[in-house]
Amino acid sequence: MSAVIETRGLRKEFVVRKRAGRFRRTRHAIAAVDGVDLRVEAGEMLGYIGPNGAGKSTTLKMLTGVLHPSGGDVRVCGFEPVPQRVRLARGIGVVFGQRSQLWWDLPLRESFDLLRHIYRVPPSEHAARLARCRSMLELDPFLDTPVRQLSLGQRMRGEITAALLHGPAVLFLDEPTIGLDVVSKQSVRAFLAEVGARGDTTVVLTTHDLADIQRLCERLVVIDHGRVVHDGTLAALHARYGSRRRVVADLDAPLDRPVAVPGADLESTEGGGARLTYALDQPPGALIAALAQTGVLRDVKIEEPDIEEVVARLYKDR
Amino acid sequence: MAEYYRLFLAQARGQAQYRASFWFDVAASTGFGVIDLLGVLVVFHASGSLGGFTQAEGLLIAALAGAGFALADLVVGSVERIRNYVRTGLFDAVLLRPLGALGQLIAMDFAPRRAGRAVLCAALIPVTAVGAGVQWTPVRLLVAVLAPLCGAVLFGAIFVATATVAFWWIDSGEFANSFTYGGRDFSTWPATIYGGVFRRVFAYGFGFAFAGYYPALILLGRPDPLGGPPWLAWLSPLVAAVAAVVAGLFWRRGVRQYRSTGS
Numbered sequence: 001m002s003a004v005i006e007t008r009g010l011r012k013e014f015v016v017r018k019r020a021g022r023f024r025r026t027r028h029a030i031a032a033v034d035g036v037d038l039r040v041e042a043g044e045m046l047g048y049i050g051p052n053g054a055g056k057s058t059t060l061k062m063l064t065g066v067l068h069p070s071g072g073d074v075r076v077c078g079f080e081p082v083p084q085r086v087r088l089a090r091g092i093g094v095v096f097g098q099r100s101q102l103w104w105d106l107p108l109r110e111s112f113d114l115l116r117h118i119y120r121v122p123p124s125e126h127a128a129r130l131a132r133c134r135s136m137l138e139l140d141p142f143l144d145t146p147v148r149q150l151s152l153g154q155r156m157r158g159e160i161t162a163a164l165l166h167g168p169a170v171l172f173l174d175e176p177t178i179g180l181d182v183v184s185k186q187s188v189r190a191f192l193a194e195v196g197a198r199g200d201t202t203v204v205l206t207t208h209d210l211a212d213i214q215r216l217c218e219r220l221v222v223i224d225h226g227r228v229v230h231d232g233t234l235a236a237l238h239a240r241y242g243s244r245r246r247v248v249a250d251l252d253a254p255l256d257r258p259v260a261v262p263g264a265d266l267e268s269t270e271g272g273g274a275r276l277t278y279a280l281d282q283p284p285g286a287l288i289a290a291l292a293q294t295g296v297l298r299d300v301k302i303e304e305p306d307i308e309e310v311v312a313r314l315y316k317d318r
Numbered sequence: 319m320a321e322y323y324r325l326f327l328a329q330a331r332g333q334a335q336y337r338a339s340f341w342f343d344v345a346a347s348t349g350f351g352v353i354d355l356l357g358v359l360v361v362f363h364a365s366g367s368l369g370g371f372t373q374a375e376g377l378l379i380a381a382l383a384g385a386g387f388a389l390a391d392l393v394v395g396s397v398e399r400i401r402n403y404v405r406t407g408l409f410d411a412v413l414l415r416p417l418g419a420l421g422q423l424i425a426m427d428f429a430p431r432r433a434g435r436a437v438l439c440a441a442l443i444p445v446t447a448v449g450a451g452v453q454w455t456p457v458r459l460l461v462a463v464l465a466p467l468c469g470a471v472l473f474g475a476i477f478v479a480t481a482t483v484a485f486w487w488i489d490s491g492e493f494a495n496s497f498t499y500g501g502r503d504f505s506t507w508p509a510t511i512y513g514g515v516f517r518r519v520f521a522y523g524f525g526f527a528f529a530g531y532y533p534a535l536i537l538l539g540r541p542d543p544l545g546g547p548p549w550l551a552w553l554s555p556l557v558a559a560v561a562a563v564v565a566g567l568f569w570r571r572g573v574r575q576y577r578s579t580g581s
Contacts, residue, residue, distance in 0.1 A: 014577065061578055066413045068574045082574070089416035099410050105332030117324045118415055 004170055004202045005040035005063060009072035012058050012226075032058040034226030035072065042169070045196040045203045047217025049311065055226040056206040057096075060174055063204070064094050077169050090119060093163030096174045100155070101162050102147045108158045109143045112165060119166035126165055133161040136191050153184030160188065164195070171195065173205040177212055189215050210311070222311070241313055243305040244279045249291050250299040251276065259294060261287045321417055325425035340431050348434030351388065355380060355442070358506060369510030370543050374450040376508060378537065381442040382462075383505035383530025386469015388436035391498075394474045396427030398494050401484035407578050420478065420569055440466060452537045465533035468554040469505075472525055475561035476501055482572035497524070505529040510543050525557040 012033040017025045033055040040046055050056050061067040062074060065081035065088050074081060079088040094101070102111045116126045134140055137157040142150055150158065156176065163171060176192070177185045193216055196203050207213060213220065213234065220237055222230040230237055237243075246267070254273025258266050263282035269275070278287055284302055291297045358380045362373035371379070400423060403409040412422050443462055452458065480494035487493075505526040509517060521527035532551040535542060542550060 061410070064414060066410050067576070067578055085413065086416045086418070089414060094414045096410060096414075099407060101411055101414065103328055103332060106328060110328065110331070114324055114328050118321050118417060120321075 002042065003039045003075075004042045004044075005038060005076050005204070007036055007038045007063075007072060007074045010036040010038070010059065010062060010069055010074050011071035012055070012062060012067060013070040031070075031226050033062065033069075036223070036226070036228055038221065038228070038231075040202060040204065042202055043199040045216060045218050046205070047213050047220045048204060048206045048223065049208070049213060049220060050223040054223045056223060057174055058226075059223070060096075060172055060204070060206060064092060064172055065089065090166065091169050093166070093168035093171045094174075095156075095159045095163045095172070095176055098174075100147070100159065102155070102158055104148045105146055107144045107146055108139065108150070111147065111158070111162060115162055115165050121166050125167065129165050129167060130161070133164060133191075136194065137161060137187065153180045153187075156180060156184065156188060157191075160191065164201075168201065170202045170204065173203070173207075175207055175209075176205060177207065177209050185209070185211070192216055237310055238305045241310045243310045243313075244281060245284065245305055246303040247278045247280060247284050247287055247291075248301045248303065249276045249278070249297060250274060251294070252296040252298050255294055255296065259287070259290045261290050322421050322425040325417075325422060326428050329426050329428065330430070343429070343431035344434050346434075347432050348438055351384065351435035351438040354384065354506070355438075369508040371508045371510070372450070374446065375534065375538060378443070378446040378450045378452075379508055379530040379534045380506045381439050381446045381530075382465050382533050383469060383502065383526075385436060385439035385443055385466035386529045387473045387502040387505070388432075388439050389466060389470035390473035390477060392430075392432045392436050393428065393470070394424055394477045395432060395498075396429060397423055397477050397481045398498075399423075399427055400481045404484045404576065409576060410578055413573075413576075419573060447537055450538060453539065458537050461533055461536050465530075465554060468533075468558040469529035471558035472529055472554075472561045473498065473501065475558070475565035476524065479561075479565040479568040482568045485572035485575045501526045501529075505531065525561055528554040528557040 010033055011031060013029045013031050016028050016030050018028060020026045032053075036055075036059060048056050048059065058067065062069045063076050063081060065076075065085035068082045076088055077091040079091070081088050101115075102108065103114065106114070112126075112130060115121075116123070134143070137160065139157060139161060142154050145154075147155060147158065160173075160176065163173075173192070177188055180188065189212060192203065192205070195201050196216065203216075205212070205216065218233065220230065220232065220234055221228055222237070230240065232240075247264070251274050258269070258273075258276065260266075264278040264280050264284075264287045266276060267279045268277045270277075280287065288300055291300065355377070358377060359373070362368060362376050367373070368376055397420070400409070403412065403423070409419075412419050412426075415422060443466065447462060476497055477494070480497045483493055501520070501524060504512070504520045509521045509527040509531040512521065521531070532542075533554055535551045541548065
């Protein structure tokens with residue numbers, strides 16, 4: 001396997017002018033991306049996450065040839081993105097949530113047809129890919145509607161289709177589910193999971209949506225202040241930051257003595273003892289058994305470790 | 319080229335939804351061309367001759383320069399909209415397609431609605447040439463055809479070069495217009511009417527004298543009243559080529575400078 005994306009010491013600085021006195025302005029160079037080393041193999045599905053302003057979009061723009069890096073090396077599909085932008089563009093698909101690749105005044109169908117010519121895709125390949133997207137993303141009801149009249153969820157499904165019609169080796173998605181309703185989110189997520197599962201497309205996505213991360217990202221790269229602070233699986237992230245599963249127990253009556261089991265810490269008591277929350281270091285079986293023996297257990301709920309919490313902790317530890 | 323043509327067709331189909339505005343713009347474009355030439359007529363009518371040129375000769379200069387400008391405006395005039403693309407970050411979408419960025423912008427914003435003025439000025443070149451008593455030879459015929467094309471390349475280069483300022487300076491506003499429309503106004507009149515440094519900078523520095531003034535001298539068979547050597551009048555193609563190269567370099571630097579916007 002060879003690396004589809006490889007960066008070494010990738011940097012991007014922006015010059016910011018600040019007012020200093022009435023007329024004078026001082027110049028500051030701010031590093032939005034500050035030495036990112038990244039290696040992504042063909043077929044990987046990578047989540048690129050971090051707080052707002054961490055440098056996620058800037059990295060993506062450098063990988064796709066939109067922005068010129070201030071320093072470091074970058075190769076995508078074997079190309080240098082900016083000098084070889086046009087050739088790279090044939091090999092990648094890009095969905096930037098806020099920037100449409102579609103033609104505003106044209107029906108979706110015509111945008112797709114136009115893209116076939118722009119990317120010089122053989123008609124049979126184009127038709128096959130479009131047919132797959134049409135059925136999986138349920139495009140047919142709005143295929144003849146001008147893009148400007150589409151709902152956000154419809155448009156996003158159109159954008160994703162547009163990014164895939166030329167059979168890119170890498171699909172970049174910048175917050176593909178932002179602003180979508182639950183149904184659209186699920187539809188988009190299921191589709192992307194399927195694209196990833198086929199293994200012929202490398203997927204890199206940025207997101208703030210934790211369900212996206214849990215569903216889609218085998219590998220997580222967390223970036224903050226332009227630097228990679230974590231690179232590994234979601235489980236590794238939990239292990240590293242000690243996030244734990246929780247058991248929330250609702251009781252019919254408060255207990256005289258709270259249930260105590262090794263590896264389960266009572267974290268909070270609410271409603272005068274009617275709701276107990278434990279944080280676990282071990283599987284929940286022993287604790288639930290102990291709770292059941294009290295005879296007053298009405299309901300029990302197990303909460304998976306919350307990526308949100310991990311990420312929040314990550315962001316706080318700056 | 320086929321891809322760019324497709325882009326243009328797509329744009330045209332989108333625009334076709336706004337049919338009334340199309341015909342309004344065609345009329346406006348033609349109307350403004352007429353007004354500009356009426357302005358030339360009025361000034362010459364009042365003064366008899368200007369800078370050593372008669373009214374008929376002055377109109378020929380104005381028609382040659384006007385045709386070059388209008389043609390450039392028709393093809394690349396919309397490049398000034400680059401500042402909107404840069405400001406809103408829409409330029410991202412342009413850079414993500416496997417086509418040249420400048421070609422895409424031209425194809426996406428090419429507006430036949432601006433053709434009125436170009437057609438008007440081009441039609442006036444033979445009319446004003448006859449009026450000014452041009453003795454036709456095959457070479458002069460060629461000059462009459464090539465001059466507006468060289469002028470178009472020159473003005474097109476100015477359009478592109480000044481539009482790239484938006485990459486560095488997003489609120490560039492009317493900065494570009496002072497060169498493009500300023501250049502058009504400069505080249506409408508005989509270069510002899512301008513003085514000193516101003517003439518040197520605009521006529522030769524930016525090359526605006528080579529859009530209308532020098533080709534007209536060739537057609538009229540007149541030596542340069544400014545005392546330039548005879549070969550100077552033939553430099554229009556060279557001036558246009560140099561301007562195009564310089565504009566290309568500006569453009570490349572500008573795209574590298576592009577900062578996009580946060581999302």
